[in-house]
Amino acid sequence: MRHTISVLVENxxxxxxxxxxxxxxxxxxxxxxxxGETEDSAISRMTIVVKGDDSVLEQVTKQLNKLVDVIKVNDFNGVEYVERGLALVKINAPKAVRAEIFKMAGIFRTRVVDIAQDSLTVEVTGGEDKIEAFIEAASSYGIKEVCRTGVVALSRGNKQ
Amino acid sequence: MSRKMTGAQILIESLLKENVEMVFGLPGGQALPIFDAIHGSKLNFILTRHEQAASHMADGYARSTGKPGVCIVTSGPGATNIVTGLATAYMDSVPMVAFTGQVSTSVIGQDAFQEADTTGITRPVTKHNFLVKDVKDLAKTIKEAFYIASTGRPGPVLVDIPVDVQRGVCEFVYPDKAEIRSYKPNYNGHPGQIKKAAEIINKSERPVLYIGMGVIVSAACDEILEISKKADIPVTNTLLAAGAYPYDSELSLNMLGMHGTYYANKAVQAADVIIAVGARFDDRCTGKVCDFAKKSKIIHIDIDPTAISKVVDIDIPVVGDAKTVLKEMVSLIDKKERKEWIEKIGVWKKEHPLSYEKNDDKIHPQYVIEKISELTKGEAIVTTEVGQHQMWAAQYYKPKAPRLFLSSGGLGTMGFGYPAGIGAKFANPDKEVVVIAGDGSFQMNMQEMAIAVLNGVNVKTVILNNQYLGNVRQWQEMFYGKRYSHTCLAKRKDCPPLCNTPDRDKCPVYVPDFVKWAESYSALGIRVTKKEDVEPAIKKILEADCPAVLDVWVEIEENIFPMVPAGASLDDIMVRMNG
Structure with a gap:
């Protein structure tokens, strides 16, 4: 099971x-x-994505809480939350298919951030599913390089 | 009122403010400013011969008093040498604060002389550690280190101080208290959980209290006694909780687990409720986990939330301090007699009491420990090394109170007992301290005899000498077809390579001669090879007004029983060989 764990720590x-x-x-x-830093520069937030069964994750969460520098741990499992990651995807783009790629980039609501002789670099933000779907779609043109961040996440609504 | 001081002076003044009575350690290049500040100060510094021993002495001091033990060593090899001591203390929840010198902040990371990434190396074996990069942070860090080490589930904390920070100057203000927003141990158990636990105990017919080090740490022995007497609940202890419950009580089951008593293990397996207090379900206690106390509901009282359901699934967890929780619980527990259950346990006790061959003229190691227990009336602090002698000590030494049996449980550190005994004697000069050692373990830190002699710390060491690394030999005998690979300590290069027939009359002369070793330090050394000499010799070392070593040549191939083989269920307990 995939868990997104948000950890507030001393910076x-x-x-x-x-x-x-x-x-x-x-x-x-x-x-x-x-x-990254939070609204309080003395506190950082770590967003960690791990897979494991629930009992194992419960132990991990407790162990995290036990660390002296950890202020708070939230497992977003079963909680309404938003998560976003970012990927830079450099795609093979000879002139003949460039327009097609631009169109695809538009459909995914991504942005082209660099154009070179035979490649385009696209910035994709979104949940992991969207990023993976875009990479899958782009792979038919040939992907030169991908660079991805981890996701960041916050619970919806009131501050937890 | 404040005044300017160097970092080194701040360290010494802070230790005095923390009422640190003594510090163990060894100097070195990157700790020179600290040692200069110690020179002529009020701080009582004990110079050891090895940093590892310094960490174990601090540990022995802490286990015997409940106060944090302190050691100061240099960078690099000084720091790496205390890693075993930190890991030992960490596994057994012993409060300790270790200070290490470090290379100057300007060269950290450049592989400077005697540089080691001390905070990196010690991270997994400390409760917390600090690298102090600015002298202004030093006093606050020391305050926090002592606070973290001694609160919640205690443990070792390390403070790494670069040499330029030791030399740096700033105003010294020692904080009154430590306030750490991310560290708030929870002492009060949840009232709802306490109530639930009490209800289950009241309904139970065959409850067992399973108590660990946490009971000693939180000084909850009286509460355990009260509950067990009120509700007729038998009590089994872990190795580390020896002395926490009176052995002469009908309700005492003694130790459980791999070398626990037959009746403790029987009772745990037959129980309908286990009340674990300050114990962590170590594999040496549970045996095969899926077969552990299968018929039982399990209540677990522990201050460390990560201990809950780590090994065994817990039905009713209560996170909190043992004493605080038990005080709440005792009034909710019904006074009740459980005659049938206690009678059943009585039958198991009669069936297989702890036993060894008493009717021959051989020196069985258990006999030696029984005599130590008798002659000290269980009032001495006993420390042990690790191995067969440790298990026999746990079975046959009957400490009258908590903090009288000090042993490396979790990590199983050979070389612990002798320096820990010295540390305990430093802390308790008026108490008798007896180190029960094996001839293998003793050799791992016996250089510390100098510290005992030079400081008039009269620890008495009894070596149960079987010329083997006996515990490993026992496993080789039982599970590896008696192939004694590298466990014989008398073996010389011309011995038959596959020898498994030890015989003191034919084997090469054992080295070292522990009597001469003791004498070379001007300590008393006595050797005993006959059963009738054991008791007078123990008396003699106990009466001696100097450190003493008694080298007892015990039965070479004696085995520890009962035994639950590693990975087997507690049901499969063997009470004798092939039993």
């Missing part, structure tokens, strides 16, 4: 290492991780 050096050590020590692979 200090070494905190990322503590969290990644915790996952590594239990043999978990982190699918994606995004870190």
């Amino acid at each position: 200090k050096f070494g905190v990322l290492a503590r969290i990644s050590t915790l996952f590594a020590a239990r043999g978990f692979n982190i699918d994606s991780l995004a870190v």
Whole structure:
């Protein structure tokens, strides 16, 4: 089961290492991780996507809470939330298919951010599904490179 | 009122403010400013011969007093040498604060001389650690380190101090208290959960209390006694909770698990409710987890939420401090007699009490420990190394109170017992301290005899010498076809390579000669090879006004029983060989 876990931590050096050590020590692979400052510059938010069964994730959540630098942990499983990631996708684009790619980029509501001799780079933002769907669609033209961020997520409505 | 001080002075002053009575350690290049500040200060510093021993002495100090143990060592190898001591303390929830020197902040990451990534290396074996990069943060960090180490589920905390921070100068203000927004241990159990737990206990017919180190940490022994007596609930303890419940009580089941008693394991497997308090369902206690207490509902009281349902699924968790929770619970528990259950346990106790061969003239190691228990009346602090002697000590030494049996449980650290015993004796100069050691383990930190002799710390060591790494040898005998691969400590290069027939009369002379070793430090050394000499020799070392070592040549191939083989169910307990 896929879990999106949001962790509020003290914005200090070494905190990322503590969290990644915790996952590594239990043999978990982190699918994606995004870190950034929050509205309070002393606090960072980490959004971690992991797969695992619920009992394992419950243990991970408790272990995260136990870390001294961790302020709050939310597992968004079963909670209404929004999540967004970003990908830069460099696609083979000889002149003959360029218009087609522009059209596809429009349908996905993405933006073309760079045009070179024989390639286009497209910026895709959205949930993981949308990003994956775009990459799938673009692969028929040949993808040169992809660079993706981890997703960031917030619960809907009131501050949790 | 504040004044300017160097980082090194701030450290010393902060330790004095924390009422640190003594510090164990060893100096080095990147800790020179600290040691300069110690020189002539009020801080009582104990110089050890190895940093690992310093960490175990701090541990022994902490386990015997409940107060955080402190050690100070240098960077690089000094820091890596205490890693075992930190891991030992971490596994057993021992409060400890370790300070390490570090290379100057300007060269961190440049592979400087004696540089190691100390916070990186110790992250998984400490409750928390700090690298102090600015002298202005030092006092606050020390305050937080002591707070974190000694609250909630205690554990070791490390503070890494670069040499330029030690030299740096700032105003010294020691905070009155530590306020950490992300660290708030929860002491009060949820009232609803406590009520539920009490209801289940009241309905139960065959309850068992399973108590661990947490009961000692939170000083909840009286509450355990009260509940067990009020509701007729038998009590089994983990290795670390030895002494937390009176052994002479009819309700005492002694230790459970791999080398626990037959009746403790029987009772756990037959129970309808297990009340675990401050214990963490270690695999040495549970045996095969899916077969553990299958008929039982499990209540778990623990201050560490991650301990809940980590190994065994818990029906009623209560997160909180053992003493606080049990105090709430005791009034909700019905006074009740459980005659049938207690009688059943009585039958198991008669069926297979702890036993060994008493009617021959051989020195069985269990006999030696029984004598130590008798002669000290269970009032001595006993520390152990790790191995067969440790299990026999747990089975046959009967401590009269908590904090009298100190042993490395979770990590199983050979080399722990001797320095821990020295640390405990430093902390309790008026108490008898006996180190029960194996000849293998003792050799891992016996260089610390210098510290005992030089400081007049009169620890008494009893080596149960079987010339083997006995616990591993036992497993080789039972599960590896008696192939004694590298467990014989007397083996020389001209011995038959596959020898499995040890014989003191024919084997090469054992080295070291522990008596001469003791004498070389001006300590008392005595060797015993006959059963009738055991008791007088123990008396003699106990009476000695100096550190003493008693080298007892015990039966070489004695095995620990009962035994639940690794990975087997507690139901499969063996009470003797092939039993």
